[in-house]
Amino acid sequence: MPSLGKIARRTFLIGSAAIAGGVAFGVYAAQRPFANPNLDDLPKGSASFNPWVIIDSDKITLIATHADKGQGIFSAQAAMIAEELDVDLDQVEISFGVPDKAYYNRAAIDVMAGFPMYDNSPTAETVRGFLGGIVKLALPLMATGGSSAVPDSYDKLRQAGATARETLKLAASQQSGVPVEQLKTERGAVILPDGSEIAYTALAGAAAGITPMADIPLRDPKQWRILGKPMERADMVEKSTGTLTYGIDFRTEGMLHATIKVNPRQGGAMVGFDASEAEGMPGVKKIVEITGGVAVIADNTWRAIQAAEAIEFDWGEAPYPAEQDAHWELLSNTFTDAHLNAEARVEGDVEAAEGEEVVGEYRSPYIAHAPLEPLNATILVGENRVDIWTGHQIQQYVEQFVAEITGVDQENVHLHNMFIGGSFGHRLEFDFVKQAAEIANQMRGTPIQMTYSREEDFAHDFPRHITMGRGVAKVKDGKVTALDIQIAGQSVMRSQMGRMGMSLPGPDAQLHEGAWDAPNFNLPNLRVRSYRTEALAPVSSWRAVGAGPNVFIYETLLDEAIHKAGADPLAERIRLMGHEPSVKVLEAVGEMCSWTGPNIGEGRGRGVAYGFSFGVPVATIVEVTATDAGIKLDKAWVAADVGKVIDPVNLENLAQGGTIFGLGHAINCEITYADGMAEQTNYHDHEGMRLYQCPEIAFRPLEIGTKIRGFGEPPIPPSAPALGNAIFAATGQRIREMPFYKHIDFV
Amino acid sequence: MKFTVNGTEHEVSVEDDMPLLWVLRDELNITGPKYGCGIAQCGACTVMLDGQAVRSCQVTADELEGTEVTTIEGLGTPDALHAVQAAWVEHQVAQCGYCQSGQIMQAAALLDMNDDPSDEDIDQVMSGNLCRCGTYPRIRAAVKTAAKTLQEA
Numbered sequence: 062m063p064s065l066g067k068i069a070r071r072t073f074l075i076g077s078a079a080i081a082g083g084v085a086f087g088v089y090a091a092q093r094p095f096a097n098p099n100l101d102d103l104p105k106g107s108a109s110f111n112p113w114v115i116i117d118s119d120k121i122t123l124i125a126t127h128a129d130k131g132q133g134i135f136s137a138q139a140a141m142i143a144e145e146l147d148v149d150l151d152q153v154e155i156s157f158g159v160p161d162k163a164y165y166n167r168a169a170i171d172v173m174a175g176f177p178m179y180d181n182s183p184t185a186e187t188v189r190g191f192l193g194g195i196v197k198l199a200l201p202l203m204a205t206g207g208s209s210a211v212p213d214s215y216d217k218l219r220q221a222g223a224t225a226r227e228t229l230k231l232a233a234s235q236q237s238g239v240p241v242e243q244l245k246t247e248r249g250a251v252i253l254p255d256g257s258e259i260a261y262t263a264l265a266g267a268a269a270g271i272t273p274m275a276d277i278p279l280r281d282p283k284q285w286r287i288l289g290k291p292m293e294r295a296d297m298v299e300k301s302t303g304t305l306t307y308g309i310d311f312r313t314e315g316m317l318h319a320t321i322k323v324n325p326r327q328g329g330a331m332v333g334f335d336a337s338e339a340e341g342m343p344g345v346k347k348i349v350e351i352t353g354g355v356a357v358i359a360d361n362t363w364r365a366i367q368a369a370e371a372i373e374f375d376w377g378e379a380p381y382p383a384e385q386d387a388h389w390e391l392l393s394n395t396f397t398d399a400h401l402n403a404e405a406r407v408e409g410d411v412e413a414a415e416g417e418e419v420v421g422e423y424r425s426p427y428i429a430h431a432p433l434e435p436l437n438a439t440i441l442v443g444e445n446r447v448d449i450w451t452g453h454q455i456q457q458y459v460e461q462f463v464a465e466i467t468g469v470d471q472e473n474v475h476l477h478n479m480f481i482g483g484s485f486g487h488r489l490e491f492d493f494v495k496q497a498a499e500i501a502n503q504m505r506g507t508p509i510q511m512t513y514s515r516e517e518d519f520a521h522d523f524p525r526h527i528t529m530g531r532g533v534a535k536v537k538d539g540k541v542t543a544l545d546i547q548i549a550g551q552s553v554m555r556s557q558m559g560r561m562g563m564s565l566p567g568p569d570a571q572l573h574e575g576a577w578d579a580p581n582f583n584l585p586n587l588r589v590r591s592y593r594t595e596a597l598a599p600v601s602s603w604r605a606v607g608a609g610p611n612v613f614i615y616e617t618l619l620d621e622a623i624h625k626a627g628a629d630p631l632a633e634r635i636r637l638m639g640h641e642p643s644v645k646v647l648e649a650v651g652e653m654c655s656w657t658g659p660n661i662g663e664g665r666g667r668g669v670a671y672g673f674s675f676g677v678p679v680a681t682i683v684e685v686t687a688t689d690a691g692i693k694l695d696k697a698w699v700a701a702d703v704g705k706v707i708d709p710v711n712l713e714n715l716a717q718g719g720t721i722f723g724l725g726h727a728i729n730c731e732i733t734y735a736d737g738m739a740e741q742t743n744y745h746d747h748e749g750m751r752l753y754q755c756p757e758i759a760f761r762p763l764e765i766g767t768k769i770r771g772f773g774e775p776p777i778p779p780s781a782p783a784l785g786n787a788i789f790a791a792t793g794q795r796i797r798e799m800p801f802y803k804h805i806d807f808v
Numbered sequence: 809m810k811f812t813v814n815g816t817e818h819e820v821s822v823e824d825d826m827p828l829l830w831v832l833r834d835e836l837n838i839t840g841p842k843y844g845c846g847i848a849q850c851g852a853c854t855v856m857l858d859g860q861a862v863r864s865c866q867v868t869a870d871e872l873e874g875t876e877v878t879t880i881e882g883l884g885t886p887d888a889l890h891a892v893q894a895a896w897v898e899h900q901v902a903q904c905g906y907c908q909s910g911q912i913m914q915a916a917a918l919l920d921m922n923d924d925p926s927d928e929d930i931d932q933v934m935s936g937n938l939c940r941c942g943t944y945p946r947i948r949a950a951v952k953t954a955a956k957t958l959q960e961a
Contacts, residue, residue, distance in 0.1 A: 131904025131941050293900065300905030301896040302889070303840025303880030307906060310839035318834060343823055362843070363830035433844045433852055433906040433940045482842070482906025483940045515845045710900050714946060718903055721942030744849040744938055753931040755944040 095163035095201065099124070108269035110228050112163040113142055113221035116265040121148055121249060124158035127214065128205040128454045129296070130432070130484035132773045133711040136295040138214050140707065144287045145222030145280065147246040148261070150295055157478040160456035165201035167193055168213035171676070173570065177578035178676035179640055181767065205454040206489055206602065208675035208771030211707060215769045216279070223277040232268035233259050282705070291710040296480065308479040309437045309512060311450045316439065316508040317346055319500050320365040322372060323354030325520040326379035326737035327599050331355070333375040339368040348372070351499040356511070358504060366514045379737030381598045388597050388734065389424070392529045395549040395592045402552070402593040403568035405577035409586035414543035416535030419622045423530040424798040425610035426731035429522045429739070429747055430603060434482025435515055436493040440501035441508040442467050447474040448508075451497070452481030454489045458561065462491055466498040485722075486602040490523060491560065516742050523560075524732045524739075525603030526551040530614030534622035535586070541622045541633060543586035546576055548611055552593045556600045569593060575608030575674050575778055576615045582639025598734060604722065605777035608674035612778035613727075613785070616670040617797060620786040630669050630786065631656050631682075638671075642702040642765040643678040647671060649700035649761050650680040659790035664688070665695070668786025672778030676770045678702050681720065681779040683756070683787040691806030692788055694724065694756040699776060704766040712772055716760035719776025725750025727781035727799050728807055754807065811872040813838060814882030824870035828862075829853040831869055832879060840880035840909045844938070851937030854910035854917075855879045861917030880909040883916055891961070892916045895954035903941035911937045915951050923959055925951065 099109035107117035115122040123146075125138035139155045158164065170192045172178065176185035196202070226246050233251035234241045236259065243254050250258040282289060299305035324331055334355055336348045344364035349356050355372060359365035382388055438451035440463065447469050453459045456476050464471035481488055497511035513521070528550040535543035552569040570577075572591035581587060603609065623633045635647050650656075650669070659667050664687040671680045679701040686693045699716050706712055730747050733740045741747040785796045788805060796804045810819045813836060820835050827846075832838040832855070844852035846865050853864040856878040864877075884890030889897065892915050902908045911934070918925060918933045925933070930951050939947070 131902075131906075133903070293897070294902075296905065297897050297900055297902055298886045298889075300902040300908055301893045301912065302884060302886050303909040304886060305905060306839070307842075309843070312837055312839070361826075361830060361834040363826055363834065366846075431940065433842070433850060433904065433938065435843065481904065483904040485940070512843070515847075714900060714903060714943065717945050718942030721944060722940075725942070743847055744845050745847065748849065748938060749940060750942065750944070751935045751938065752944045752947065753935040755942075758945055 098159055098161035098163050106266040106269065108265045110225040110268070110273040111221045112161070113218060114146065114225040116261050116268070118262050118265055121153045121261060123153050123155050125155050126158045126164040126203060127210040128452060128456070128478060128481060128488065130452065130454070130481035130488060132210070132715060133294050133708070134205070134210045136292065137211065137707050137711070138218055139295060140287050140292060141214055141218035142222040144285055145219045146226050148249040152249045155295055160203055160460055160476050162201035162203070162457070164203040165197060166204045166209055166213045167197070167217070168209040169204055169207050170196050171212070172207050172209070175570070177580070179580055179673070203456050208774045211771040212769055219279050220277065223279060224274050227274040227277050228271055229261050229264050229268050231271055231274065232264045236264070236267055288707055292708045294711060305480055307434055307482050308439065308451045309434055309482070311439050311479065311510065313439070313441070313508050316510055317358050317360060317504070318362040318365050319356050319358045319509050319511045320362065320369050320514055321351060321354055321356045321496050321511065321517065322369050322374065323351070323521060324376045325739065326376055327521070328380045329737065330377035331374065332377050335373040339371040342368040342371060347504065349500060349503045351496050356496065356500045358500065358509065362512050369514070381596065381737070382734070383737040384735060385733040388527060389529070391594065391596060392527060392549050395594045396531060396547055397592070400549070400592040400594060402572045402591040404588070404590050405573040406587055406589040408584065408588070409543070411533070411543045411545035411586045411588045414535050414586040416537035416542045417625060419534040419536065419618070419625045421532050421618050421621055421797055423532070423614040423617060425528040425613055426799055427524040427527050427598065427600070427733070428603060428726050428730050429519055429524050429732050429741065430485040430487035431518065431522065431744070431747060432481070432483030432485055432487055435513045435518045436487065437510060437512040438494050438497035439508055439510040440497045442469070442501045442505045445469060445473055449474070449476045449494070450479055451476070451494060452479040452488060453494065454484065458491065459494050462495055463498045466495060467502045485604040487522065489557070489602055492521065515744070519742050519747070520739055522739070523556070523599050523601035525609065526553050526600040527597065528610035528614070530610070532614065532618035534618055536622050536626035539626050539628055541584065541619065541626055541628070541637065544584060544618065544622070545588045546615060546618065547590050547592065548573055548576060548614060549592040549594070550610065551597050551600050552595060553600050553602055553606060555595055557602060560599070571607030573611060574606065575611040575672060578673055579615060580640035580643050580673060581637040584637045605674055605774040608672060608778040609723070609781070612670070612672040612674070613781045613799065616672070616779065616782035617785055620668070620782065620789070621795060624789070630659055634669065634671055640678070642763070643671065643673065645763055645765055646678050646680040646700040646702055649763060650682050650698050653698040653700065653759055653761055654682050654684070654696070656682065659786070664791055666787050666790025666792070668783045668788070668790055670779040670782035670786060672775065674775050674778050676766070676768065677772060677775035679775050679779050681783040683724070683780070683783040685784070685787045685791050687791040688808055691808045692791070693808040694754060694784070697756045697758045697783070699758065700761045700763060701772065701775060702763040702765045703770045703772055705764055705769040706762050709762065712762055713760045715772050716776050717758045719774070720758055720780045721750050721755055723777040723780030724784055725754070727784055728754070728801050731800050809869060809873040811874060812876045814878060820869070822869050824868060826869045827865045828855070828867040828869070828872060828877070829864040831872070832864060838879055838881060842906055842909055844907070849938065850907065851914060852907050852910040854913040854937065856913060856917060859920065861914050880913055883913065890916060891957040892919065892950070892954040895950040895957065898953060899946045899950040901943050901946040901950050903943055907937060907939045911939065911947055915947070915954065918951070919955055919958055923955060925955060
């Protein structure tokens with residue numbers, strides 16, 4: 062029988078599947094902490110109290126291991142440690158640290174536990190705890206994703222700061238003879254009763270000999286100095302002066318530049334190629350084959366790209382339908398029992414419910430991630446050592462895959478994680494790392510920086526999955542009485558995890574996420590069924606994953622039903638909602654815009670939508686004007702319950718940015734396939750939102766929920782339906798397909 | 809050809825059609841200007857060429873002789889921020905930050921020409937610079953703050 066570790070590494074255990082499997086493990090093993098990786102190479106006289114704090118005679122280093130792709134978690138992690146350590150961020154260095162299982166993500170599994178995130182019942186909590194134990198024992202994965210970095214970090218990093226502080230106090234007590242109870246700490250120093258100070262850096266040597274303290278009570282948030290208040294992000298000055306080194310900016314002695322071309326029919330073979338012209342072009346050092354394509358190595362990125370363009374290829378067929386229409390047709394034939402992913406929610410009896418029917422079909426297209434920093438990685442394969450400089454959200458897998466390609470032991474493969482110029486899910490993928498490793502492995506001893514051209518980035522993205530929704534709503538006596546929703550799409554998780562060599566047994570919850578867990582407890586009849594297919598283009602997690610398309614389907618159908626019922630879109634949503642934090646966010650957003658109804662005259666309209674994703678209820682209202690030139694977005698209001706606010710300024714930035722991301726793609730973006738290739742090649746035909754289109758956006762965070770939540774993704778889902786519902790209010794035109802520009806003009 | 813970048817003269821010998829962006833990044837190791845699209849759609853590579861904001865991916869090496877180029881590194885430094893950079897920090901504009909070198913250079917060029925831009929002016933001039941993270945509301949506010957600072961200077 063395979064060990065638990067083997068099962069869990071190759072198979073993702075989710076919810077009841079894990080319980081039914083009867084997997085058991087010792088409580089002790091699950092609670093025992095991992096070894097502190099900083100101790101491996103720690104110089105004498107330095108102290109590391111836990112994996113997150115290192116102090117030597119010169120400086121204090123805080124380890125912030127979550128990947129920062131713009132969400133600000135680098136700074137937020139340091140702030141959580143600093144709050145309890147009693148240092149300020151201008152006194153410390155912050156490092157991404159080294160990939161190690163000690164930094165495994167404790168919170169990422171919660172979203173997959175098979176219970177709605179608002180369900181805090183003992184059963185749900187037991188399963189989450191159980192899965193957390195499995196994750197820790199079998200798959201202690203350092204990962205940033207699923208809006209989990211803040212919930213993962215919140216307790217453990219404050220605890221890391223507190224234990225380091227108390228250990229330093231103990232060292233100071235031993236050194237000074239003053240009892241610990243009489244010592245205080247402030248700005249990186251222990252303060253003695255006479256007012257004299259001993260800097261933490263002066264205590265490092267003594268503290269290194271003390272077993273770190275444990276189980277220190279955390280401070281009441283009312284005492285916070287840093288957290289909960291507006292902060293200056295630690296990366297802000299560098300990002301405003303061009304001095305931050307992204308992966309693409311990394312330079313090292315002797316480095317060469319490379320680019321690749323692989324079959325734009327994703328997963329198709331390379332039948333042949335002719336590089337004779339490219340070989341003689343300026344600066345070209347070498348042209349090598351890699352899996353599914355070719356790499357050009359040159360002394361300059363532009364020269365490499367020019368030469369790659371000069372190669373003639375014979376590409377094989379795509380392993381999916383070549384034309385976009387066939388993708389939709391295939392999806393439309395997926396609403397059958399044979400394709401059933403899950404009957405995810407059944408309340409009452411939608412078929413027996415009485416009332417007038419509202420019927421709709423909804424579409425959400427493929428969309429590219431297209432982060433502004435094109436994917437890139439720099440790799441040096443040396444004698445029994447490999448160094449990798451890139452930004453990635455799943456660090457240990459980067460090391461594992463590069464070890465497999467180069468044949469170097471994984472313990473000698475070192476990822477230096479870098480700041481990331483946007484991801485939106487693309488930096489969860491591994492192709493670009495594997496390709497760079499294949500190139501560097503053929504250029505041993507020479508550091509190779511592989512950069513995608515923007516065109517390669519589009520051609521080789523794994524976009525957001527396409528989704529089709531079919532809904533029937535019923536209304537009676539001015540109320541919505543039933544929603545029956547069917548969602549057909551691709552299994553993102555199967556596609557993505559398949560590329561990681563993992564399988565996913567059972568249903569993929571992302572296919573109904575955001576719909577099955579809508580807390581409309583006062584809606585007597587609700588059914589959500591999802592259907593899946595894998596026969597389409599390869600796809601990947603795109604910011605908010607399943608909740609993006611699914612909330613669009615749910616909230617558009619609901620809006621149509623409310624209109625049919627003659628009810629107020631905000632009041633009826635509040636009436637249907639049985640979940641207090643969700644009621645509060647809806648009330649808050651109504652108050653913020655002084656809601657008086659969807660029609661506010663003079664061609665103006667307001668649309669409201671609600672989305673629940675990653676544990677965060679979000680309500681969004683969008684206001685538009687129908688002008689002669691098209692729809693103009695005037696304003697948006699967003700309210701969300703995040704449980705606890707870490708940095709109100711950064712949170713507002715994420716709320717605005719997430720709303721813009723949702724709106725911009727809903728209006729403007731799709732990837733379509735022709736001849737097996739993505740037709741969109743660069744930002745001119747897939748641009749998201751530009752500044753002139755951007756509405757004013759007001760945000761109000763609430764702190765009602767008992768758990769702290771991450772906010773990178775939750776603003777996305779309600780933004781698109783709020784806009785669609787606003788357009789209906791302003792024009793009477795109901796749009797059931799993204800991108801909206803195909804159906805109506807925008808200013 | 810010889811040209812000046814941030815006050816320092818450089819001589820490079822490259823193909824006539826090599827874009828300034830790649831001369832800066834891969835020949836001179838000046839990495840503040842970013843590669844985003846290569847076709848003047850994103851503005852991440854924006855620099856000033858003889859005082860004018862240009863997309864450095866569209867300026868070729870044969871146009872550089874005798875010119876003066878200013879990149880984000882030459883606008884201000886962490887210890888001596890330009891008014892636009894200071895406003896960017898004050899408003900905590902950046903998320904991933906990858907577009908911000910170009911945004912800031914475009915904003916600085918706008919304020920050089922027009923020290924009191926209207927909302928429409930800002931929308932028009934800044935819309936060529938794409939921000940995938942959606943920091944536009946903060947960019948608008950920061951441009952206004954920088955304008956005020958520069959007016960009072």
